[in-house]
Amino acid sequence: MKEELYENLLRTLTSELLVLPDKPEETPENTLKALWSLAKGEPVSAELAKDYEPEELSQEESAQLVNWVQQRLAGVPLAHISGRQRFMGLELITGPEALIPRKETELLAGSAINVLRKHEVGKPACVIDVCTGAGNVAVAIAMEVQHAQIYAADLSEEAIVLAHQNCALHGLTDRVMLHTGDLFEPFRALGLNREVDMITCNPPYISSAKVPAMEREIAGHEPHMAFDGGVFGVNLMRRLISEAPDFIRSGGYLFFEVGLGQGPALCRQMNNMAEYSAVETMADAEGNARVIAARVT
Numbered sequence: 001m002k003e004e005l006y007e008n009l010l011r012t013l014t015s016e017l018l019v020l021p022d023k024p025e026e027t028p029e030n031t032l033k034a035l036w037s038l039a040k041g042e043p044v045s046a047e048l049a050k051d052y053e054p055e056e057l058s059q060e061e062s063a064q065l066v067n068w069v070q071q072r073l074a075g076v077p078l079a080h081i082s083g084r085q086r087f088m089g090l091e092l093i094t095g096p097e098a099l100i101p102r103k104e105t106e107l108l109a110g111s112a113i114n115v116l117r118k119h120e121v122g123k124p125a126c127v128i129d130v131c132t133g134a135g136n137v138a139v140a141i142a143m144e145v146q147h148a149q150i151y152a153a154d155l156s157e158e159a160i161v162l163a164h165q166n167c168a169l170h171g172l173t174d175r176v177m178l179h180t181g182d183l184f185e186p187f188r189a190l191g192l193n194r195e196v197d198m199i200t201c202n203p204p205y206i207s208s209a210k211v212p213a214m215e216r217e218i219a220g221h222e223p224h225m226a227f228d229g230g231v232f233g234v235n236l237m238r239r240l241i242s243e244a245p246d247f248i249r250s251g252g253y254l255f256f257e258v259g260l261g262q263g264p265a266l267c268r269q270m271n272n273m274a275e276y277s278a279v280e281t282m283a284d285a286e287g288n289a290r291v292i293a294a295r296v297t
């Protein structure tokens with residue numbers, strides 16, 4: 001019975017499931033295993049589910065599994081059904097309150113972590129993460145850089161609730177301070193001006209005109225404020241570039257993710273600003289500039 005159900009559902013997913021390029025880990029088999037594990041009461045991400053060995057299901061569990069497979073094929077994101085997504089090797093709690101953490105954003109988190117690891121030994125590193133969403137970048141940095149104190153913020157109160165859950169899940173409530181507010185507003189009264197070693201940000205960078213044409217799985221289920229970047233997709237990034245030097249110490253860094261094709265123009269803008277030096281980009285596996293890193297003068 002177990003084998004027959006598994007084969008039937010896998011065949012259905014293989015023929016009907018649309019796997020988005022930004023979620024390559026969600027193969028039909030990993031998706032089925034994640035939902036199967038969920039039916040047994042163990043929510044896991046698609047990436048973690050690849051090693052899961054399906055167990056026998058009760059009639060009720062089987063019916064629930066079939067229902068979840070139907071939801072997934074109807075376009076509901078797997079991470080919203082399972083409530084889990086893996087990011088930088090960490091299981092995170094996910095939901096419609098915030099953008100689902102993507103593999104592409106691991107370039108941002110990993111690049112920031114590499115720089116912070118070289119921070120002066122014995123001196124705590126102060127980091128601000130804005131547009132924190134589910135808190136994935138903040139949590140990843142805190143887990144990998146033990147001497148870092150993180151201040152994170154998001155405009156969405158719902159996203160901050162989710163970020164609180166992820167900090168609690170990984171025992172980071174004492175090292176990741178979460179705030180609700182617009183970009184840097186929550187930090188202006190905290191005495192952090194020119195005291196921060198690094199600012200990270202995964203901002204909304206999709207132009208408003210392109211949002212209706214996005215895959216239904218994204219535009220229909222994830223919060224628009226997390227990816228709608230205005231007319232040219234760079235509204236918030238221009239504010240970020242302008243306001244970040246108010247907080248970063250001399251020699252500190254700004255790291256932020258950019259959309260395809262946005263890197264060169266933003267780098268030119270920053271190279272023309274006296275506040276920045278050593279502006280560079282980090283490329284993804286396809287050679288696309290996806291992260292900008294700049295040192296503050």
